Amino acid sequence: MRARVTSLFAALLLAVMLAPGAAAVGAISSPPATAVGSIAVSQGDSAETTSPADGAESTAEPGESEEAAETLRGSIRGPDREPVPGLTITVTQDGTEVGTGTTNDNGQWEVPLPGPGTYSASLDPAELPEGVAPKEEGGEEVTGVIVRPGANQGVIFQLAATGDGEEGSAPAAGGITFLDRFLQLTVEGIKFGAIIAITAVGLSLVFGTTRLINFAHGEFVTFGAVMGYFLSVSPVNLPLIVAAVLAMLLTALLAGVMDLTVFRPMRRKSAGMIQQFIVAIGLALVIRHVLLVFFGSRRRGYDEYNLQTALDFGLFRITPRDLVVTILAFVIMGLVAFMLQRTRIGKAMRAVNDNEDLASASGINVQRVVLTVWVVGGALAGIGGVMFGLTQTVYTNMGFQLLLLMFAAVILGGLGNAYGAMLGALVIGLVSQYSTLWFPSSLQNMWALLVMILVLLFRPQGILGRRERVG
Amino acid sequence: MDLLSILSNSFRGALGPEAAIYALAAVGLNMHFGYTGLLNFGQVGFMLVGAYGTAVPVVAWGLPLWVGILIGIACAIVLALLLGVPTLRLRGDYLAIATIAAAEVLRYIYRSEWAEPLTGGVFGITQFANDFYDLNPYSSRLDLGWLSFSPTALWVMTVGWGATFLACGLVALLIHSPWGRVLRSVREDEQAARSLGKNIFSYKMQSLIIGGVLGALAGSLMAINTQALTPDVFMPILTFYLWTIMILGGASRIMGPVVGAIVFWFLLTFLDSFLRQIIGDGLIGLESSDVGAIRFAAVGLGLMLLMMFRPAGLLGNQKELRLDVR
Numbered sequence: 001m002r003a004r005v006t007s008l009f010a011a012l013l014l015a016v017m018l019a020p021g022a023a024a025v026g027a028i029s030s031p032p033a034t035a036v037g038s039i040a041v042s043q044g045d046s047a048e049t050t051s052p053a054d055g056a057e058s059t060a061e062p063g064e065s066e067e068a069a070e071t072l073r074g075s076i077r078g079p080d081r082e083p084v085p086g087l088t089i090t091v092t093q094d095g096t097e098v099g100t101g102t103t104n105d106n107g108q109w110e111v112p113l114p115g116p117g118t119y120s121a122s123l124d125p126a127e128l129p130e131g132v133a134p135k136e137e138g139g140e141e142v143t144g145v146i147v148r149p150g151a152n153q154g155v156i157f158q159l160a161a162t163g164d165g166e167e168g169s170a171p172a173a174g175g176i177t178f179l180d181r182f183l184q185l186t187v188e189g190i191k192f193g194a195i196i197a198i199t200a201v202g203l204s205l206v207f208g209t210t211r212l213i214n215f216a217h218g219e220f221v222t223f224g225a226v227m228g229y230f231l232s233v234s235p236v237n238l239p240l241i242v243a244a245v246l247a248m249l250l251t252a253l254l255a256g257v258m259d260l261t262v263f264r265p266m267r268r269k270s271a272g273m274i275q276q277f278i279v280a281i282g283l284a285l286v287i288r289h290v291l292l293v294f295f296g297s298r299r300r301g302y303d304e305y306n307l308q309t310a311l312d313f314g315l316f317r318i319t320p321r322d323l324v325v326t327i328l329a330f331v332i333m334g335l336v337a338f339m340l341q342r343t344r345i346g347k348a349m350r351a352v353n354d355n356e357d358l359a360s361a362s363g364i365n366v367q368r369v370v371l372t373v374w375v376v377g378g379a380l381a382g383i384g385g386v387m388f389g390l391t392q393t394v395y396t397n398m399g400f401q402l403l404l405l406m407f408a409a410v411i412l413g414g415l416g417n418a419y420g421a422m423l424g425a426l427v428i429g430l431v432s433q434y435s436t437l438w439f440p441s442s443l444q445n446m447w448a449l450l451v452m453i454l455v456l457l458f459r460p461q462g463i464l465g466r467r468e469r470v471g
Numbered sequence: 472m473d474l475l476s477i478l479s480n481s482f483r484g485a486l487g488p489e490a491a492i493y494a495l496a497a498v499g500l501n502m503h504f505g506y507t508g509l510l511n512f513g514q515v516g517f518m519l520v521g522a523y524g525t526a527v528p529v530v531a532w533g534l535p536l537w538v539g540i541l542i543g544i545a546c547a548i549v550l551a552l553l554l555g556v557p558t559l560r561l562r563g564d565y566l567a568i569a570t571i572a573a574a575e576v577l578r579y580i581y582r583s584e585w586a587e588p589l590t591g592g593v594f595g596i597t598q599f600a601n602d603f604y605d606l607n608p609y610s611s612r613l614d615l616g617w618l619s620f621s622p623t624a625l626w627v628m629t630v631g632w633g634a635t636f637l638a639c640g641l642v643a644l645l646i647h648s649p650w651g652r653v654l655r656s657v658r659e660d661e662q663a664a665r666s667l668g669k670n671i672f673s674y675k676m677q678s679l680i681i682g683g684v685l686g687a688l689a690g691s692l693m694a695i696n697t698q699a700l701t702p703d704v705f706m707p708i709l710t711f712y713l714w715t716i717m718i719l720g721g722a723s724r725i726m727g728p729v730v731g732a733i734v735f736w737f738l739l740t741f742l743d744s745f746l747r748q749i750i751g752d753g754l755i756g757l758e759s760s761d762v763g764a765i766r767f768a769a770v771g772l773g774l775m776l777l778m779m780f781r782p783a784g785l786l787g788n789q790k791e792l793r794l795d796v797r
Contacts, residue, residue, distance in 0.1 A: 156690075179764065213564050213568070262775070262779070265779075266779060271779075271782075273564070274563070275778050275779075275782055276508065277564065277567070278508075278714065278774060278778045279774075279778045279779055280717070280779065281711060281714070281771075282770075282771040282772065282773070282774035282775030282776075283775055284771065285708070285711060285767055285768065285770060285771025285772075285774065286768050286771035286772050286775065287764070288514040288767075288768075288771075289764040289768035289771065290764075290768050291763045291768040292767075293757075293761045293765060368613050400707075404571070404572055404575060407572065408570045408572075411565070411568065413792070428486075433502065443579075446576055446579060446580075449572045449573075449575075449576055450576075452568075452569075452572065453557060453569065453572075453573075456557055456558060456561060456565060456569060457557045458563055460565065
């Protein structure tokens with residue numbers, strides 16, 4: 001009976017959260033990587049692009065506001081992803097022609113506007129190459145484009161190859177199919193998940209050994225990213241790789257010092273868990289806002305590796321930077337697993353995780369193990385922060401936003417289980433990316449949190465967690 | 472540096488409308504944590520639904536303000552049910568994570584483009600509380616020489632502090648009733664309460680609803696006070712403010728949140744005016760835009776030190792509150 005009531009409420013909860021979720025925009029947003037050359041996978045908000053087989057081909061980049069004046073712009077590509085040059089785009093307002101533009105060799109066009117307002121843009125279907133037509137009837141005209149002051153508004157024309165209307169006859173080279181997007185998002189999801197994983201391992205290890213949910217762990221991530229930034233720009237100007245290693249060491253140092261000066265004394269006084277938890281929250285506030293004073297509230301990127309051309313692997317595309325970050329994250333995960341399974345300290349960590357008193361009785365120095373866990377967790381958070389900053393941007397709230405995803409990952413995998421945290425993080429990364437197949441990309445993190453709530457409902461111990469009493 | 476103006480600012484902060492609103496929300500949090508032991512880190516979510524429940528019906532559907540306040544309360548009850556059913560059976564730390572995540576999800580839904588017709592999205596909504604100010608009985612400023620309040624501030628303060636003391640009285644009555652004794656036994660030892668045949672889930676849920684409704688009322692007052700509402704007012708840090716207030720005053724003390732709010736706002740505005748003055752005098756190399764960040768950092772530091780060295784707060788009794796996860 002009670003289970004039935006629970007699942008009823010679960011359904012209600014989901015219904016309430018999903019209904020707005022389907023359309024809501026503006027999430028715990030981690031903007032997708034804006035690497036030059038990567039496919040516009042983030043354009044989940046134009047639902048048409050998800051339809052399989054048809055090549056929906058014309059992307060519009062929301063422009064950087066280089067000039068103050070308003071423009072309409074876009075880039076037109078055929079179903080085979082080839083740019084279409086030489087097309088004339090006519091922009092009108094209330095039936096009056098405002099201006100025309102012609103697509104260049106990359107298929108890009110831009111029309112300056114007299115001011116903000118509502119415009120229509122149209123292309124001449126007769127100019128389109130043989131076998132290409134607007135995807136829908138009347139698709140050669142896009143009406144009701146609202147341009148805000150100073151905006152370079154993108155316009156999307158949906159084009160499709162004529163004659164491949166029948167399902168399954170889509171040529172292999174034709175456009176972005178559902179499968180293409182799926183594969184691309186899988187890659188993005190694994191990349192994102194791997195970064196969450198290496199940061200979440202530390203959170204999980206600290207919980208496993210001390211039963212503390214370390215709220216300040218997200219701030220260690222921010223600290224690592226910000227240190228990496230300061231070390232790689234003037235006046236220090238170190239190469240980013242060196243800066244990343246130093247940032248990792250500094251974060252490890254910070255975490256170790258925090259354990260020694262704040263949490264070890266509290267454990268010695270056998271302070272309650274809630275007490276330590278709230279202290280961790282206070283610590284998080286202090287670190288985040290001290291960083292804010294020095295770093296400022298602006299989002300900034302690292303100087304190096306920020307403009308790269310994506311490598312095309314046929315099934316998916318990825319920038320060399322993201323590829324290296326992903327591989328490195330997996331190598332780090334492998335090293336952590338090796339440490340846990342094979343080294344003395346790793347075995348000690350697992351022993352303390354299992355039963356602190358027993359570990360202590362068998363001669364393990366529990367306090368030293370806990371300190372090591374903090375240092376290792378800090379180092380992982382630091383390098384994870386640099387990676388996150390590399391694939392996205394550095395800002396002082398990044399750690400807190402990532403922390404919610406880490407919580408989701410850790411709870412999904414099973415609190416206190418390091419491998420569970422890795423697995424959970426990959427699932428969370430994939431879920432958040434796959435959601436953009438159907439829903440706005442700005443809501444992707446909400447889906448991750450919903451997965452967490454579902455897990456809490458039906459399997460609170462997580463995927464790999466031990467069946468212990470959690471209620 | 473003008474010490475008198477700093478002090479006058481600080482007293483205005485300590486007694487002003489914000490302090491009353493935070494005190495009311497903290498009374499609700501005290502119900503959750505102080506008396507039931509629920510780790511609610513999403514109190515700001517209750518304030519959010521209360522504030523929007525109040526403002527949206529007035530602006531979007533032209534209903535009177537008091538109906539809006541009732542709708543805000545109803546929203547808080549629904550939120551408490553939705554939040555409580557999956558998480559109240561779990562250990563406290565799970566509840567903490569779930570509530571903070573839920574409050575963030577709510578904030579993003581309310582600021583989304585989808586909700587814009589009702590909530591105004593990121594731009595928010597304004598001018599919905601004229602009904603409230605039409606009832607204002609004060610016509611002139613209260614002027615004590617070095618401390619003065621405008622008539623509107625006086626009116627919000629009267630209602631705010633009045634509601635806070637009513638809420639305190641209600642909580643006192645509840646806690647000293649048989650129901651309240653069961654609640655505290657749930658906090659002290661869930662298993663013991665369960666072994667006596669008490670449905671602890673139901674008690675926790677009732678506590679979550681009562682505290683959530685108080686939070687929603689505080690949210691309504693907050694919206695009324697500024698007459699302007701944007702979702703980004705309701706950041707998670709607001710919950711941490713409330714926790715600091717509750718712990719500073721003394722959790723599981725009836726007057727704890729009130730004392731906590733007064734002292735907290737006194738210290739916070741003191742720090743704020745002090746920093747602005749010495750920055751204005753060019754005494755330290757900071758900019759006035761840094762004051763906000765320093766203020767937050769100071770709250771964090773205060774929370775840490777309080778919890779490490781005096782977890783019972785100003786009024787608290789160390790034995791009453793055995794801070795521990797069960």
